[in-house]
Amino acid sequence: MSNSTNILESIKGYQEGLARKSEREKTGSDFTEQKGKTAHEIAKLHPKRLQLKVSDIFDDTASTKTFRFKSMNGVLPPFQAGQYINLYVNIDGVETARPYAISSCPTKRDYYDLTVKLVDGGFVTNYLLNHVDQGQLFSATSPMGTFYHNPLFHGDKLVFLAGGSGGAPARSMIESVLNRGLNMEFHLIYGNSYESDVIFADTFRELAAQHKNVHLTEVISRPTEGYSGLTGHLNAKLIADAVGGVSDKTFYVCGPTPFNEFCESQLKSLGVENKRIRIECNGPPKQPSCLENWPQVVSEQDEVMVTVQGRGEFKAKVGEPLLNSLERNGYRVENACRSGECSLCRVKVIEGEVFNPPEAHLRKSDKDFGWVHSCVAFPTTDIKILY
Amino acid sequence: MNDFDAIVIGAGNGGLTAAVALQRGGAKTLLLERHNIPGGCATSFVRGEFEFEVALHQLSGLGTEDKPFIMRKLFGELGVLDKVEFVQEGELYRMVVLNEFDITLPASWVGIRTTLIENFPAEEKNILAFMTLCEQVTLESFMGVPQARKMNSAEMLNKNCKNFVEYGLRDAKSVLDEFFENEHLKTLLAAYWCYLGMPPKDINFSDLAVMLYAYGVFKPWHVKGGSQALSSALLESFLDAGGEVRFNCSVDKILTEKSSDKPAVKGVRTEFGETIACDHIISNASTVVTFTELLDTPILPAGISQDFKSRDLGTSAFCIYLGLDCTPAELGIKNASTFISNTTDENLMHETMSTMNPPVATMLTCYNVDDPSFAPPGKTQISLLCLQYGSVWEDIPVEKYAETKYEFAQHLINQAEQIFPGIQAHIEEVEVATPLTMMRYLNTPGGAIYGFKQNPEDNLLFRERYDQVNGLHIAGSWQGMGGFQPTYMVGAATAKAIVKKVNAKKAAQQDQVEMANV
16 A cells, blocks of 8 residues: 555545554564464363373272273363263264263373263163273363353352262362352262162262262162162252252253253252253263154164265164264264264255254254254154255 | 355354355355354353353444444345344433443434433533534545546645535544533543554544434334344345355465466465365455464565554453343333443543453443343343453463453443443343453454454554455454444455456356357
8 A cells, every 4th residue: 555646645644544554564573473372372272172181090880880081182171060071982983972971080180081871772871881991092172161160150059969870060169168168068968779779988088088068969860778878869858958948059860861960850840940050961862752743654674765965864763863873884974972962063954854852952054054963862754964 | 267256254244244244246256264152252152041142332323224224234235134134222321420420312413402402401512513524524524525536636625625624533532622612521422432452542533423323313223133144134134045054164275376466365274274266265264363373384475564563453342141030121221222331431441441440431321221022021131241351361361361251241230230220130031241252252362342453553544454465354343343233244345356356257258168168
């Protein structure tokens, strides 16, 4: 713009602006020092992938092990107690992943513990518990999820209703309260099927014994004869008896989906408001055909054709989440929560129908334009998708 | 033979608009986006029963159906007008300076005048003169100035754009001082400086005049389903036209080859190592990342270094997204946009943006005042926002990040509670985004949301379009102004120029084929 016939020079202030610009050109930075900085800053908190090595394996119970992961590529990012990482695995050539809550405390910065309980017929838990050794390498997402204490509205009286593997995030949250010296009351109500299969039983008992602000209520649903503790389910009466009044308390619920649903109904019957009930998501529905609005003409065992636009097609079971069948057939789809929440696994359904359960936290415009969360989407007809 | 005529890097507003316009204009286009969803800033996320609008506060330039303006026309051309629903805000904004004044301006040019005169009767004459000036400067900047530039006629400029010549490039503060005595009135009229990120003394008067006039006459708007709905509609239009998109696919390198005078693009390499050839690349990434990281040339192309040296990094923002279990009425919220401040001193507000001190100015946007569908029945979606430079967050140790974030969020909530007590007690869902969150999702240095700092001399009148690499085009806030309307418009303008070139090349190739057949 050094052109002397520039008509803009008639505008008051134009020449002064040009002068300021040239002045800055002499002294300013050309931003080459910024090279790589943005990526570096992002990676400090949210690296896209962690490269992890199993440094230790602890046997917790007959059904459960804790895997300690250390970083192969720098410092592990921080997390908030209750968050999970999505662990990638390759099992017999199938690339898949599962999210696991971190059971170690956020103040321990040199490792993450993942505590994994065997699921009946579980493809990945079986692999992890029976085929993984110390020293093995994995990749994972950085910590994610919204299941954690939020000081803006959760207050300082926390009640955690854990079922089975729900003890994993509970441990991280309790230790976080203690290790950070937070002035909070923490009450864990821990439901398990068998006395012999309670994850972190000794740890929780010790913490409750040593710290005035930690309380533990253990409940067993299938007790052995002569068991003297509380038995049954975490119903309204049991919860009320354990914690006293429910007002001002925030309830965290984490366990298998039926456990979560039952606890939610019990808390609501006690008058606990929505905002004081935080439920961790827990995978796709196991029996989608039992849910409301399932199209009655199809059964979970039916097979449909899935066409991935421009790439290929394969047969899939109606009752298997679309993400899983995509992975099984070699299609790589980004994913993390695998429970309908994070939306990383969005795909667009161009033709055909899928069933979206209530777990699918779809955006309004996703519904308008046919985008679904493949981790909880079930193809109920032949479909064609794009992603 | 190239794979594509054009590759668009990034599906933000500028990239999406460019991609749609390219594909609909006949250029075979590939859109690459590193995230899983289109939109960039123009997106939403779901927590519990709420879908939160991330970035759109007031869409400008749309006009009503009866009196459509430039953006309605553009969305029509892009094929999305029948895919989205717009919601008009009834008010321009409410501004509250604590213990000083509390005035709400309606979204009507006549209504603004009436309200201003009611509140500042002593300044009636000045108000009338100022509003006339705003109108004239706006019309001149949209019509007279571009015409005069096209004709390269200083005479036309001086004759048809008297007001712009006199006032357009003066700083807004000095013009307000010239017209008005009352400090409250000046602060009230300057509220939109926050959409530029620079205080009134550091913005061109024309930018303030255009915002006031355009919002007043063409109204502020929201989009049903949030700005994500507009982004998704644009993507839909792109796909309908035959465009190809890949999500979760970032670009590692822009590949160039030597040509006569300057480098020329030949394609991109993706994060998966795949090379894709094309004639044109439209980068919706920041210019800083585009030229210092993506471009494969060992040094910055000639001219870029000089341009960058005259730039500063722009502001980022700290934002809280709140889902409340009460209605707006229960909190006393009667209009969508409220500016809350402790002071009338905009320079203090701007200085505070470079610190971790509690913000002195907060913007509250309540999305379901004008349309209840923005929240579940009986509930409310609001956002609280303060501008803040990202660098202050880069210094915070990562293990202190979460607690620092909540502490800072508490300051904003405290400020909003002074006008609307009860917000915090009604929180059902909340998410907090810091400048580092903006950085994570936008991949901009410093988490900048409006591109480079909008210094007066960053106005497009002082700048040429980036053309230092043949075939490489920039579409987004880093090319000009930040915000929704400017980025949509720059995307469309960029595409228009490329479509011309692509079609000319195709015509030439067709001619050759026909010649060969003769």
